Amino acid sequence: MTKSYLLARPHIVPEQAKPRSVFLRVTLLLAALLAAPFHTTADEPTPVSATIESQGSGFFTISVTLKHADEGWEHYANRWEVLDGEGNILATRTLLHPHVNEQPFTRNLSAVRLPNSLDTIYIRAHDSKHGYGRRKIKLAVPE
Template sequence: MKKIIYPLLLMLPSLTLFAGEPIVVDASASPIKSGVYRFDVTLRHSDEGWDHYADTWDVTAPNGEILGHRTLFHPHVDEQPFTRSLSGVAVPEGIDHVEIRAHDSVHGYSSQPYRVNLE
């Protein structure tokens, strides 16, 4: 029994490192016109209320430049996961993908961006 419990206890700190981070579950890009897109992004986060909730997400170019920013104006405690959109995001010519980075009011940006390939 000790052989099973001790390794599990050693793993706990690494598991809690990601607890509370917002996670991009899904994202898509729809072209509106040449070089301009609408993004639909689904997030999952353990929103606890006004003191701790997923509060924004960004659309970033591969070089890290922020192309679009979506503010989430309230907690989604009872709505998980949830999807919000951002239209009118101009993407420079030659970029074939972007990344979505979620942010929460306590932990900051999530450690894992979500890649979205563009048409």
């Protein structure tokens, strides 16, 4: 088998081809490792987008669009939360049923009272089987 390879490509010998193969494997491995933090699995709930609107007097309406591979009552996106920069939960929107055939989906939470000193909030999602997803959305709080 080696002889036919050498005959077909006499200018390349296996020893010369080997470093290229190793380089390619290392490059692909590094690319996969670098991409890993940005990858989300189909099982985790992911906030796709979010908006915040002032209702006046320190109250806000927050709308969040989630994507999750809901499977039924045993596994579905069951809530999203509003956090401050320290990770404290400021508000929670409970989702009372699976959204198997409605993906992605948007839900609102009204009359959310936020501290006057707060200029940024974060949205994270949770599912009934795996817990919190890795992605958070950052929102500026309007004045």
